[in-house]
Structure formats: C-alpha cells, structure tokens
Amino acid sequence: MRRPDPFLMSLIAAVLLASFLPCPPTWQPWLSRLTSLLVILMFFFQGAKLQRSALVESIRNWRLQGSTLLVSFALFPLLGVGLYALCHLLSPTGFLGPDLWIGVLFLCCLPSTVQSSIALTSIARGNVPAAICAATVSNILGILFTPLLTSLLLHRSHGGSGVQTVLNVAQELLLPFIAGQILQPWVGPIVRHHKILLSFSDRGSIIVMVYAAFSVAVLQGLWHRVPLLTLLGVGLVDTLLLALTLALTFLLGHGMKQSIEDNIALQFCGSKKSLASGVPMANVIFPSGAGIVVLPLMIFHQIQLFICTVLARHYANRPQ
Structure with a gap:
C-alpha cells in the first residue's frame, strides 16, 4: 500500500489549521509580507538552479515543445471554458458557483509541473530530456501567459488592464x-548541491501561502459557502478536465506520428498543472480571494498524481 504524500498531508494540515485557527486580521499584514518574501526567494532559487543549457535544448525538438505549450495554454483553457458553458447550460447556478469556477478557469491557465512531470515520464520510460525542457519552458512562459490568460478568460483585472496584471506577476x-539566472554561476552550484534544503524551502513556502490564503477565506466564510457536495463537484470537474486532456494529448501524439517516448512526455507534461506556480500566482492575481481560488487546484493536484501514476505504471509494463 502506497504511503500518503507528506506534502499533501502538510497542505491538508495547513487548511485545517487555517479553518480552526485562522490568522487574526491584525497579523495578516505581517503574514502577507512574509508570503511575498517567500515567493521572491522561491523564484530566485528556481532561477539559480535552472541551467541555461536546458533552455537551449528546448528549442531542438520544437514539435514536442510547441505541442506541450499549445496544450497547456490553449487546449486546457478551451476545455475549461467549454465545461463552464456546458454546466451553465444544464444548471442556471453553474453547478459550482462563480467563485469556484474562477478557480477552475485559473487552474486551466497555469503552466505544467516540473518535478512530477519528469518523475512520471521517467517511470513510464518516456523521453525524460524532452520532459525536462517542456516542463521548464512551460513554467517560465507561464509567468507571462497565466496572468494574461486569466484576465482574458475572467474579464477581471482588479482595476487595471491584463498587461498590468502581467506586470504585477x-x-x-x-x-x-x-x-x-544572472547570479547562477555563483549561487547555482550551492543550490544544486543542497537539493533537499531547496525542496524543503519550496514546499514550506507553498504551505505558508496556503495557510495565509485560507485564513483570509475562512474569515470571509469559506466553509459556509462550500459544502461537501460542492467539493465533490469540484473533484468531478477536475477529473473530467484531466481525462479529456490525457485523451486528446494521446490522439495528438499519434496524429503527429511521434515515438512512444515523445508521446509519453507530451501526455504527462501537457496534462499537469503546477501547484508550486499556481499558489504564488493566485496570491498576486487574487490578493483578497486566493483561498477559494486555489481550492480546485489543490484537488486537481492530488487527482493528477493518482491517475497519472497509474498510467505511468501501465506504460512502464510495455515490452522493451
């Protein structure tokens, strides 16, 4: 029996802590400053860790890289809008309510994950170098694409234009x-040598940000607005999004007549959405409502890990 993911357990603990002991309003400005500092440090270390050769390598297999970006930033948002329209056609209330639909559409605009995409591609005996490049480039471009797509899909900009939202992020x-990146020659070797500390720093930052976001949401009556049945509805929508994306990336890979290894990289990089990038972006784009916005993302995170792990093991069992 597989052991529970410690990171997922920590996220659940942060949500429970915020539910029963939310950060008092008088302390929230200090917690907000702390989360901003943690976000800055997290992306600084990500820039220091990334070797420039990975960026150069990403240009070579342009069909695979372009397909992955197309799935992440075009196909996924279109599927999200389609499900949103279908649910509103079937139910005048939209099935989930406006706040959670904002979270679902925000989820659709996010870049791919890095660690899990690479790990699952490796388990499935796929093209690991291509997965490294695709996931890395997706995250870099996501810093620009995600806020712009979010503004376009949601028609909201918090008093500014979509360009202003991009600038804020x-x-x-x-x-x-x-x-x-600039300080990589000096900082990079230190960061790569202490991978465990960097992973702990990244995950610790996300846990603090989740606690801060949910503290605000709980004080605003989050759990009165999101009953258990609605949470199950979010899980259903997330599962449909993932299933449709996995099926369409499978068909796309076969349509391009790629190797099975490239198809695996496309499926796993194209179908993932990054919790590590999504939480800090939500804190910037939705400063007063990030708690409920990241709820569909947190549920999607666990669903994608479970389903894609099963799929990766299926691929791993194919003949040599």
Whole structure:
C-alpha cells in the first residue's frame, strides 16, 4: 500500500489549521509580507538552479515543445471554458458557483509541473530530456501567459488592464527568477548541491501561502459557502478536465506520428498543472480571494498524481 504524500498531508494540515485557527486580521499584514518574501526567494532559487543549457535544448525538438505549450495554454483553457458553458447550460447556478469556477478557469491557465512531470515520464520510460525542457519552458512562459490568460478568460483585472496584471506577476516572480539566472554561476552550484534544503524551502513556502490564503477565506466564510457536495463537484470537474486532456494529448501524439517516448512526455507534461506556480500566482492575481481560488487546484493536484501514476505504471509494463 502506497504511503500518503507528506506534502499533501502538510497542505491538508495547513487548511485545517487555517479553518480552526485562522490568522487574526491584525497579523495578516505581517503574514502577507512574509508570503511575498517567500515567493521572491522561491523564484530566485528556481532561477539559480535552472541551467541555461536546458533552455537551449528546448528549442531542438520544437514539435514536442510547441505541442506541450499549445496544450497547456490553449487546449486546457478551451476545455475549461467549454465545461463552464456546458454546466451553465444544464444548471442556471453553474453547478459550482462563480467563485469556484474562477478557480477552475485559473487552474486551466497555469503552466505544467516540473518535478512530477519528469518523475512520471521517467517511470513510464518516456523521453525524460524532452520532459525536462517542456516542463521548464512551460513554467517560465507561464509567468507571462497565466496572468494574461486569466484576465482574458475572467474579464477581471482588479482595476487595471491584463498587461498590468502581467506586470504585477512579473515584478514578484519574473524579476527574482532573472536575478537568480544572472547570479547562477555563483549561487547555482550551492543550490544544486543542497537539493533537499531547496525542496524543503519550496514546499514550506507553498504551505505558508496556503495557510495565509485560507485564513483570509475562512474569515470571509469559506466553509459556509462550500459544502461537501460542492467539493465533490469540484473533484468531478477536475477529473473530467484531466481525462479529456490525457485523451486528446494521446490522439495528438499519434496524429503527429511521434515515438512512444515523445508521446509519453507530451501526455504527462501537457496534462499537469503546477501547484508550486499556481499558489504564488493566485496570491498576486487574487490578493483578497486566493483561498477559494486555489481550492480546485489543490484537488486537481492530488487527482493528477493518482491517475497519472497509474498510467505511468501501465506504460512502464510495455515490452522493451
């Protein structure tokens, strides 16, 4: 029997803590400053860790890389909008309610994961170098694409234009990433040598951000607005999104007559959505409502790990 994911357990603990002991309003400005600092440090270290050779390598297999980006930033948002329209056609209330649909559509605009996409591609005996490049480029471009797509899909910009939203995200995420790239010759070897500390820092930052976001949401009456049946509905929508994406990436890979190894990389990189990028982006794009916005993403995170692990093991059992 597989042991529970410690990171998932920590996220659940953060949600429970925020539900019973939310951060008091008088402390929230300090917690907000702490989360901003953690976001800056996280993307700085990501920039310092990423080797430039990975970016150069990503240009070579342009069909696979372009297909992955197309799935992440075009197909996924279209599927989200389609499900949104279908649910509103079947139910005047939209099945989930406006706040959770914002979270679902935001989820559709996010980049791919890095760690799990690479790990699952490796388990499935796919093209691991291509997966590394695809997931990395997706995350870099996501800093620009995600806020712009979110503004276009939701028609909201918090008083500014979609370009202003991109600038706000770039200020907190892209600039630290660029600074890490600039200082990579000096900081990079230290960061890569202490991978465990970096992983602990990344995950610890996300846990703190989840606690901060849910504290605000709980004080605003989150659990009065989201009953258990609605949570099950979010899980159903997330599962449909993942199933449709896995099926369409499978057909796309075969239509391009790629190797099975490239098809595996396309499926796993194209179908994933990054919790590590999504939580800090939600805090920037939705400063007062990130708690309920990241709820569909947190549920999707666990569903994608479970289903894609089963799929990866299926691929791993194919003949040599």
